[in-house]
Amino acid sequence: MPERTGCCVVGGGPAGLMLAVVLARGGVAVTVLEKHDDFLRDFRGDTVHASTLTLLDELGLGERFSAMPQRVVQHLPLPLQAGTSFVVDLGLLPGPHKHIVMVPQWEFLELLADAGRQEPSFTLRRGVEVTGLLREHGRVVGVRYLDADGSDGELRAALTVACDGRTSAVRGASGLRVREFGVPMDIWWFRVPRRGADLQGLDVRVDDAALLVMIDRGGYFQVGYQIRKGSDARLRAEGIEAFRRRIAALAPELADRLGAVRGWDDVKLLAVRLDRMPRWFDPGLLCIGDAAHAMSPVGGVGINLAIQDAVAAARYLAAPVGRGEVRLGDLARVQVRRWAPTFVTQSLQRLAHRLVFQPVLSGPLGQGDGGPHRPSRLTRLLRRFPRLQAIPAYIVAIGALPEHAPSFARRSSSE
Numbered sequence: 001m002p003e004r005t006g007c008c009v010v011g012g013g014p015a016g017l018m019l020a021v022v023l024a025r026g027g028v029a030v031t032v033l034e035k036h037d038d039f040l041r042d043f044r045g046d047t048v049h050a051s052t053l054t055l056l057d058e059l060g061l062g063e064r065f066s067a068m069p070q071r072v073v074q075h076l077p078l079p080l081q082a083g084t085s086f087v088v089d090l091g092l093l094p095g096p097h098k099h100i101v102m103v104p105q106w107e108f109l110e111l112l113a114d115a116g117r118q119e120p121s122f123t124l125r126r127g128v129e130v131t132g133l134l135r136e137h138g139r140v141v142g143v144r145y146l147d148a149d150g151s152d153g154e155l156r157a158a159l160t161v162a163c164d165g166r167t168s169a170v171r172g173a174s175g176l177r178v179r180e181f182g183v184p185m186d187i188w189w190f191r192v193p194r195r196g197a198d199l200q201g202l203d204v205r206v207d208d209a210a211l212l213v214m215i216d217r218g219g220y221f222q223v224g225y226q227i228r229k230g231s232d233a234r235l236r237a238e239g240i241e242a243f244r245r246r247i248a249a250l251a252p253e254l255a256d257r258l259g260a261v262r263g264w265d266d267v268k269l270l271a272v273r274l275d276r277m278p279r280w281f282d283p284g285l286l287c288i289g290d291a292a293h294a295m296s297p298v299g300g301v302g303i304n305l306a307i308q309d310a311v312a313a314a315r316y317l318a319a320p321v322g323r324g325e326v327r328l329g330d331l332a333r334v335q336v337r338r339w340a341p342t343f344v345t346q347s348l349q350r351l352a353h354r355l356v357f358q359p360v361l362s363g364p365l366g367q368g369d370g371g372p373h374r375p376s377r378l379t380r381l382l383r384r385f386p387r388l389q390a391i392p393a394y395i396v397a398i399g400a401l402p403e404h405a406p407s408f409a410r411r412s413s414s415e
């Protein structure tokens with residue numbers, strides 16, 4: 001007998017697990033296939049946004065989440081212009097959560113996975129890599145996968161949802177088109193020990209020629225350093241001492257511990273991409289999150305967008321999947337709902353690439369003799385009318401179109 005489920009979710013990242021939890025609470029049989037054995041991968045962002053915090057409250061998970069070790073970010077440094085960052089006050093946000101929380105993403109994903117396991121119709125299979133799609137009469141009817149022990153199998157489903165991120169194998173196998181947008185940068189990703197008196201939460205450092213993000217993960221900083229796209233091999237050839245000098249120029253307080261980065265093996269290259277599918281669905285198949293629209297790390301908004309996609313998809317699709325009859329119109333409703341916030345957010349990221357990241361990467365801006373930078377018009381406006389800071393705060397911490405849990409998925413925290 002072939003294996004069967006109602007909804008096959010490919011990928012146990014933020015989009016996949018949130019989708020599976022909400023669908024399972026709607027009584028839908030859902031199986032998540034995640035290619036890794038655990039969620040322990042340090043390339044994932046750590047941000048949990050204000051709108052996701054509200055969603056966790058609605059799902060009855062807020063109390064458990066707030067009991068997890070975390071860092072609360074109330075003032076968000078945003079590089080709004082080359083040369084300097086501007087600190088936005090998240091206290092201006094509407095709603096109960098006027099902050100972003102930093103939690104290692106694997107802990108957030110474990111919380112969602114635990115919530116899923118409370119539902120009898122939820123299954124999470126780790127160490128299972130999806131390798132292709134099953135099709136019948138022009139419709140996707142499930143996936144082909146490779147198990148942890150190397151054996152292959154098939155899982156049939158009324159609906160398959162690609163939540164397998166920016167290098168989505170499902171999207172590749174679907175033949176659906178993707179529109180790529182140019183991105184000027186890649187990221188070096190590495191760890192540096194953190195000491196008790198160091199900054200907490202998050203910081204962004206930017207000067208005329210470089211940009212660096214420091215994420216406080218308790219005992220260490222996860223550091224992201226922006227390099228020009230395609231320059232990794234050339235910069236590595238300059239040697240690890242040159243690397244340490246670059247980092248120390250932006251974060252002098254780290255200079256005496258950069259020895260912890262012992263060599264290039266400790267510095268991972270994260271290739272940044274930004275793309276979007278013109279159409280997110282085919283008969284029997286839907287793509288959401290980074291699989292439908294890979295996000296740049298700018299603004300740290302990709303996780304939020306992925307989660308919002310998942311909630312909207314679960315709201316529209318729980319009933320059709322439950323009936324075992326998912327029409328193209330049902331899938332189109334998800335894209336119609338989520339296309340505008342995706343377009344707006346990606347357009348702002350592309351603008352930031354052009355106005356901030358590209359100039360930084362083009363090297364010293366020649367703004368004089370090292371004196372203070374002249375604030376851009378936008379920075380001056382935000383300083384003069386501080387309440388306007390609510391706009392970037394809203395876009396980053398809440399998102400262009402926040403979604404709320406459907407009534408069938410809501411629980412009180414005691415349940």
Ligand SMILES: Cc1cc2nc3c(=O)[nH]c(=O)nc-3n(C[C@H](O)[C@H](O)[C@H](O)COP(=O)(O)OP(=O)(O)OC[C@H]3O[C@@H](n4cnc5c(N)ncnc54)[C@H](O)[C@@H]3O)c2cc1C
Pocket residue numbers: 010011012013014015016033034035036043044045046047128129130131163164165166168169170187224270271272273288289290291294295296297299300301302303304306
């Ligand atoms: C350097 C960098 C830093 C970033 N920092 C932030 C940040 O701080 N905040 C933020 O909001 N966003 C950040 N982003 C963007 C964010 O990481 C993504 O937008 C977000 O993770 C998308 O979530 P997702 O669930 O769609 O996909 P992913 O998080 O990529 O999850 C995909 C999952 O699918 C699994 N998978 C992949 N292929 C298969 C397969 N064939 N079979 C089964 N499973 C598979 C993967 O193992 C993974 O678990 C960053 C991006 C980059 C590049």
